[in-house]
Each structure stands twice: as structure tokens, then as C-alpha cells.
Amino acid sequence: MPNPGQIGPREREILTAIVETYISSGEPVGSRTLSRLNKDGLSPATIRNVMADLVDAGFLEQPHTSAGRIPTAQAYRYYVDQISGKAVLSPSDQNLISESLAGTVDIQQFLERTSHVLSLVSSGVGVAISRTGPQYALEHVYFSRQAPNKVLAVVVTKSGVVHDRIMRLENDLSQTDLDTAANYINTNFRGWTVDAVKTELGRRIEHERTEYDRLMQSLRELYKSGALATNAPNVFVEGVANLVAKEEDRERLRELLRTLEEKERIAELLSAYLDTQQESVRVVIGLEEAVPEMRNFVLIGAPARVGDEMQGSLAVIGPTRMDYQHTITAVSYIAQLFDKLLNENV
Amino acid sequence: MPNPGQIGPREREILTAIVETYISSGEPVGSRTLSRLNKDGLSPATIRNVMADLVDAGFLEQPHTSAGRIPTAQAYRYYVDQISGKAVLSPSDQNLISESLAGTVDIQQFLERTSHVLSLVSSGVGVAISRTGPQYALEHVYFSRQAPNKVLAVVVTKSGVVHDRIMRLENDLSQTDLDTAANYINTNFRGWTVDAVKTELGRRIEHERTEYDRLMQSLRELYKSGALATNAPNVFVEGVANLVAKEEDRERLRELLRTLEEKERIAELLSAYLDTQQESVRVVIGLEEAVPEMRNFVLIGAPARVGDEMQGSLAVIGPTRMDYQHTITAVSYIAQLFDKLLNENV
DNA sequence: GTTTAGCACTCTGGTCGCTCAAGTGCTATC
DNA sequence: GATAGCACTTGAGCGACCAGAGTGCTAAAC
Numbered sequence: 001m002p003n004p005g006q007i008g009p010r011e012r013e014i015l016t017a018i019v020e021t022y023i024s025s026g027e028p029v030g031s032r033t034l035s036r037l038n039k040d041g042l043s044p045a046t047i048r049n050v051m052a053d054l055v056d057a058g059f060l061e062q063p064h065t066s067a068g069r070i071p072t073a074q075a076y077r078y079y080v081d082q083i084s085g086k087a088v089l090s091p092s093d094q095n096l097i098s099e100s101l102a103g104t105v106d107i108q109q110f111l112e113r114t115s116h117v118l119s120l121v122s123s124g125v126g127v128a129i130s131r132t133g134p135q136y137a138l139e140h141v142y143f144s145r146q147a148p149n150k151v152l153a154v155v156v157t158k159s160g161v162v163h164d165r166i167m168r169l170e171n172d173l174s175q176t177d178l179d180t181a182a183n184y185i186n187t188n189f190r191g192w193t194v195d196a197v198k199t200e201l202g203r204r205i206e207h208e209r210t211e212y213d214r215l216m217q218s219l220r221e222l223y224k225s226g227a228l229a230t231n232a233p234n235v236f237v238e239g240v241a242n243l244v245a246k247e248e249d250r251e252r253l254r255e256l257l258r259t260l261e262e263k264e265r266i267a268e269l270l271s272a273y274l275d276t277q278q279e280s281v282r283v284v285i286g287l288e289e290a291v292p293e294m295r296n297f298v299l300i301g302a303p304a305r306v307g308d309e310m311q312g313s314l315a316v317i318g319p320t321r322m323d324y325q326h327t328i329t330a331v332s333y334i335a336q337l338f339d340k341l342l343n344e345n346v
Numbered sequence: 347m348p349n350p351g352q353i354g355p356r357e358r359e360i361l362t363a364i365v366e367t368y369i370s371s372g373e374p375v376g377s378r379t380l381s382r383l384n385k386d387g388l389s390p391a392t393i394r395n396v397m398a399d400l401v402d403a404g405f406l407e408q409p410h411t412s413a414g415r416i417p418t419a420q421a422y423r424y425y426v427d428q429i430s431g432k433a434v435l436s437p438s439d440q441n442l443i444s445e446s447l448a449g450t451v452d453i454q455q456f457l458e459r460t461s462h463v464l465s466l467v468s469s470g471v472g473v474a475i476s477r478t479g480p481q482y483a484l485e486h487v488y489f490s491r492q493a494p495n496k497v498l499a500v501v502v503t504k505s506g507v508v509h510d511r512i513m514r515l516e517n518d519l520s521q522t523d524l525d526t527a528a529n530y531i532n533t534n535f536r537g538w539t540v541d542a543v544k545t546e547l548g549r550r551i552e553h554e555r556t557e558y559d560r561l562m563q564s565l566r567e568l569y570k571s572g573a574l575a576t577n578a579p580n581v582f583v584e585g586v587a588n589l590v591a592k593e594e595d596r597e598r599l600r601e602l603l604r605t606l607e608e609k610e611r612i613a614e615l616l617s618a619y620l621d622t623q624q625e626s627v628r629v630v631i632g633l634e635e636a637v638p639e640m641r642n643f644v645l646i647g648a649p650a651r652v653g654d655e656m657q658g659s660l661a662v663i664g665p666t667r668m669d670y671q672h673t674i675t676a677v678s679y680i681a682q683l684f685d686k687l688l689n690e691n692v
Numbered sequence: 693g694t695t696t697a698g699c700a701c702t703c704t705g706g707t708c709g710c711t712c713a714a715g716t717g718c719t720a721t722c
Numbered sequence: 723g724a725t726a727g728c729a730c731t732t733g734a735g736c737g738a739c740c741a742g743a744g745t746g747c748t749a750a751a752c
Contacts, residue, residue, distance in 0.1 A: 046694085068744065152508070162500060244603060390715090395723095
């Protein structure tokens with residue numbers, strides 16, 4: 001049987017109807033149900049023929065002989081391509097989102113609220129991460145001696161993100177030494193990217209090695225202890241309760257929750273699929289490639305940009321059976337809002 | 347029937363056996379099971395008599411006529427009182443905990459790891475919060491002008507906690523003004539509690555009202571915008587996946603997960619039950635008074651102290667059916683470790 | 693040639709009835 | 723006071739059964 005025939009307008013319509021019915025009902029959809037639902041009265045028999053073709057083409061499958069059909073990953077991908085661009089966000093959702101995010105003033109706060117509001121408007125889990133930022137411009141560093149050999153380092157970037165860490169030094173430094181060192185860095189490197197500062201500072205320490213220069217010794221000490229290391233990205237995950245209703249299998253639910261608590265893996269997942277280049281929302285169907293536990297799960301995400309700079313990512317992770325239109329538009333809307341709100345505020 | 351009789355040694359032994367059997371099996375325990383289990387061979391009939399008394403005294407209840415008995419909250423309380431002090435932490439758990447927490451250097455990190463390790467060694471959810479600290483000593487403040495009317499404030503306390511926030515000012519201030527203000531605060535108030543600083547600063551702004559004093563104007567501006575406000579306490583919750591196995595009812599599970607995401611409520615719950623006065627671990631049976639969704643749940647927690655100062659709280663929230671000995675000792679051990687590790691480091 | 697009607701067949705899920713095991717309370721006895 | 727015996731209750735498990743939904747195939751209609 002030659003493949004080319006199957007994506008005519010009739011097939012498309014039927015496939016779309018199957019996907020939508022399955023999303024809302026959760027049960028395999030049969031030919032009679034579909035015929036009743038369909039406006040232009042096609043008989044069940046006709047629909048059965050079309051369905052048989054769609055099975056051959058890999059869009060549908062049957063759990064068992066006498067059951068209806070359910071969509072495959074391929075069908076979802078096709079469906080998402082079909083509807084993309086068509087959807088409009090409902091005014092009530094738009095309000096909810098705007099109100100939740102109005103008045104946010106820094107990135108962390110925005111992302112935290114984003115994960116929450118996404119979990120409310122979708123039937124999945126709302127996720128947001130802030131980009132860990134060695135590539136951002138340095139605004140200010142500050143060192144404070146807490147105890148012998150113990151120093152608190154605060155690194156502030158231009159975008160307003162604060163990284164603080166407590167470090168242990170090999171050799172103690174006085175607060176005066178620390179102030180001198182901080183002053184040196186602030187004077188010489190303000191506006192550089194943190195990465196560039198690290199490189200250049202490393203070079204200077206190495207080359208301008210004047211054994212008895214107190215300042216250089218302090219800097220070396222601080223550098224070794226990772227004074228300029230930036231924090232791990234913040235990962236916000238909310239709405240796991242939504243999954244309880246969606247995932248039947250107890251054991252899988254448990255695995256899922258466990259995975260969603262491993263922040264690093266979530267961060268990896270998002271950065272694997274979302275990058276600056278992409279325009280707006282990306283829908284990834286078939287997350288099991290990256291995370292086996294997420295068989296039958298989908299990621300709908302977008303980069304969070306201010307201007308051209310990617311400051312983080314936001315996404316919904318949910319079951320393949322989800323309201324795509326709704327979720328896609330919500331993610332897209334928030335991504336735009338991010339740019340808009342933080343552009344005017346920063 | 348007179349009450350005083352029921353807590354003789356025989357009754358205690360049987361009650362303890364019932365609680366333990368129920369905890370491990372999860373099913374109502376009957377007289378025969380118990381008779382088989384009990385070393386000194388009491389017959390089922392005898393046990394039945396005792397059980398009937400225990401039901402009258404409010405320690406046991408029956409789901410229905412022909413089922414075994416299950417312990418009431420009162421029985422759990424009695425049981426916990428009985429075993430308290432007796433338990434010893436298994437070496438493997440002790441290792442796991444020590445290794446997880448070794449090398450932590452600040453409070454946040456310690457508490458974050460604590461919530462994780464508690465979720466591993468117990469069958470419940472590991473929870474930890476850091477105390478929000480207006481009562482802690484000020485180490486240093488720092489203001490940075492991000493944009494017109496927008497200032498980043500960083501407040502560092504002696505204990506090494508960093509509070510950062512972005513504020514919007516009514517009237518713009520230059521970076522020089524900000525530096526002057528920060529310098530004034532640092533010079534005058536280092537070592538004061540944040541609360542005291544706020545009070546005194548408010549007083550000075552009010553009384554030493556010299557309209558044309560630039561410094562006072564800056565301070566007033568910053569004060570109004572909440573420069574010294576401290577962050578909400580951090581709440582760490584881990585191990586919700588454990589609940590999937592423990593909670594049968596789907597709908598309740600969902601409620602529970604939702605509640606556990608509301609950080610403020612969790613923070614309230616812990617601070618309601620845990621305070622500085624208490625010695626070591628407290629076991630609260632019957633959480634439904636504070637949080638209705640947590641019917642049949644238990645909190646096992648302790649304050650996280652360094653010396654006499656309470657820096658936060660740590661707890662396990664889990665089903666009444668949990669391994670109390672195990673969990674109590676784990677919580678107690680971590681609370682001690684907190685004091686020890688952070689005392690030697692701070 | 694496409695569409696439809698009809699038919700025999702195959703599953704799944706729910707209901708009914710039955711039995712069985714576990715447990716109970718009560719009474720009589722040791 | 724402890725125990726043995728006995729009649730009674732109840733939920734869980736199991737098989738039989740049936741209805742509903744769906745299928746593929748064939749033959750007829752458009």
C-alpha cells in the first residue's frame with residue numbers, strides 16, 4: 001500500500017478529531033463515536049477504512065483487537081504542527097497570567113511565579129530555570145570575613161542576580177586584605193563578563209607573580225577558593241499535584257515525582273531542548289529519549305529572553321494527553337511578557 | 347467500667363504489639379495474629395478481652411464488626427511516649443547522614459541537604475526551613491543602582507545569611523548617595539540586630555529631620571522602600587514521591603501534594619509546633635488540627651539551633667503509619683549535627 | 693471506485709452470587 | 723482470671739455471565 005495517499009483533507013480531519021477526542025476522554029476512540037461526533041455524516045464503516053490506513057501509516061495504534069484507536073507520538077507531532085499558530089489565549093487566562101506576573105521586578109521572582117502560574121493554566125507541571133550566569137556582566141563583588149579562613153563572597157551581576165557563597169580559605173586573610181582585593185576587582189573589571197574576569201584574573205595572578213605583593217597573594221587565595229564561581233541555576237518546579245490525576249500507574253507516578261525533584265536533571269532537560277536561536281515555543285513530544293521515566297510526556301517550552309540575551313527558560317512538562325493549544329499559547333504569552341516586563345524595568 | 351485498670355504491663359505490651367504490627371502491615375490486626383506473634387503464649391480469647399478494654403479506653407478502633415483493630419491517635423501518642431529514648435540509630439543511617447552533611451558550610455546548604463536526607467531515611471517527606479531573621483545581627487549592607495529609581499539592596503547578617511532584593515524608589519538616588527547611605531549604616535549599626543537598626547533608623551530619620559541634609563533624605567528614601575526588609579524564610583521540601591506509596595486515596599494524595607507546595611503554610615506549620623524552648627525532638631500526632639488535609643499525618647521535628655540561637659527547623663512529615671524509632675533518632679541526630687557542624691564553622 | 697449497511701466475532705468491564713478466611717462477642721468451663 | 727468453644731458477621735476473592743463497544747470483512751448501493 002503506497003503511503004502518499006493518507007494525508008488528504010479527510011484523513012487530516014479524522015486524525016485531528018481522534019487526537020482531540022482522545023485528549024479529552026482518555027479512552028481509545030472508536031469509529032462509531034467519531035461518526036456521531038463528526039458534523040459531515042460519515043458512516044462508521046468509512047471511518048474504519050480511513051483509520052485502518054492511519055494505522056498502517058503509523059499515526060494510530062490499537063491497545064487490543066476490539067478497542068478503539070489511540071494516537072501515536074507521530075500523530076501528536078502532526079497534530080501540533082496543524083494547530084500551531086491558530087490558537088488564541090482565552091481572556092480569563094490572559095488576565096490570570098498578567099495579574100500574577102505584574103509587578104515582578106527581578107528575574108528570579110518572575111520565574112518563580114511563572115512556574116506557579118503555568119501549573120495553574122495547564123494540566124502539567126510548571127517549570128522555570130534561571131540561566132546560570134558566568135557570561136553576565138559583573139557589577140560588584142564584596143567579601144566579608146566571617147571567621148578565620150572563612151569568607152562570604154557576594155557577586156552581583158548587572159542584571160541584578162546576586163550570587164552568594166561562603167568559602168573556606170587555605171590561608172586566612174584580614175578584612176582589610178579582602179576589602180583591598182574587592183576594590184581591585186571592582187575598579188578593574190566592572191562591566192566585564194564574569195567569565196572574562198576569571199580568565200584575566202587567572203592570567204594576572206600567574207604572570208604578575210610578585211611573591212611579596214600582598215594584593216596578588218590575596219587575589220590568588222580568593223581565586224583558588226572559587227570566589228567568582230556562580231551559583232547553580234535556580235530551578236522552580238510547581239504543580240506536581242496535577243500529575244496525580246493524569247498518571248494512572250502508581251509506580252510510574254512515583255518515579256516521575258522523584259525525577260522532578262532532581263533539579264539538575266530538569267535543568268539539563270530544559271537546556272537540552274531550549275536555546276536562544278529558536279523562535280518562540282518549542283513542543284517536544286517523546287521525552288523518553290532524554291529521560292526514560294518521562295515516557296508519554298511532553299515538554300512545551302520557550303526561552304526567557306530580555307532583548308537578545310537568554311536569561312532562563314520556562315516550560316510545561318505534562319502528559320501527551322494535554323490541551324496543546326491552551327498550553328502553547330500560555331507559554332508563548334509568558335515568554336513575551338518576560339521580555340516586555342523586564343525590558344522596561346531593567 | 348473504671349478506667350484506671352487498663353495500663354498494666356500486659357495491656358501495654360499488647361498495645362505496643364498492635365501498633366507495631368499495624369505500622370508494618372497496614373492492616374487491622376486481629377487477636378489470633380497477635381497471639382501467634384506474642385512470645386508468651388496468650389490465647390486469642392484473652393487478647394480479645396484486653397483489646398475490648400483498650401477499645402473502651404480509646405486506644406483502638408474497629409473499621410467494622412468483623413475486622414481487627416487499628417490504633418487511634420491516642421494509641422500512637424502512648425506508643426511514642428513508651429519508646430522515646432530507647433532507640434538507637436543504625437550505623438548505616440548514621441553514615442548516610444554524616445556523609446551527606448559533612449562539609450556543609452552555611453545554613454541554607456545544610457538545611458537543603460537535610461530535607462533531602464530526611465526524605466531518604468524516613469518514609470515521609472523531609473522538610474526544613476530557615477528562620478527568617480530580622481532578629482539577627484547586621485554585618486553589612488550594600489546598595490547598587492540598577493536603573494533610574496531601581497536599587498539592589500544586599501543585607502548580610504553575622505550568621506552569613508544574605509538577603510537581596512530589588513527595590514523601586516520614589517525618588518532617584520545616585521550611586522554616590524547610595525554609597526554614602528550604606529557607609530552610614532555600616533559604620534553606625536554593624537552588629538545591631540536588623541530589627542533594632544530599623545527602629546533606630548526610623549527614629550533618627552524622624553527626629554533629626556534636617557530638610558536639606560542629603561544623607562538623611564537618602565536614608566528616608568531607602569527606608570521607605572524597605573531596604574532592610576528580610577527575605578521570606580527558605581522552605582525546603584523533598585521526598586514527596588514517598589507519599590505515593592503511602593497514601594491510598596488518590597484525591598487526598600493530590601490535596602497533600604498541593605499543600606506541600608504552599609511553602610508559607612509549611613513554614614507556619616513548623617513554627618507553630620517547634621520552638622526554641624523544647625528539648626530535642628517533638629512528635630505531633632494529629633496534624634489535622636493545623637492542616638485539615640493532613641489527617642492521619644504526623645510531624646516529627648526539632649529546632650535547628652546553633653548554641654542557643656534557633657536558626658531554623660527540620661522535620662519529617664509522614665503518615666501515622668511510619669517507623670517512629672527510626673525517624674525520631676534520625677531527626678534528633680541531625681539536629682545535634684547542626685549545632686556541632688555550624689558551631690565549629692561559624 | 694468509493695461509500696455504506698450488515699453481520700459474525702472479540703474484547704473489556706461490570707454485576708451477581710458464592711465461598712472462604714478472619715475476626716468478633718458471648719457463654720461455659722478450668 | 724484465663725481459656726475453649728460456638729454461632730455470627732463481614733470483606734475479599736473468584737468464576738460465570740452479560741452488555742456494550744469495537745473490529746474486519748463482504749456484499750450491495752451510489
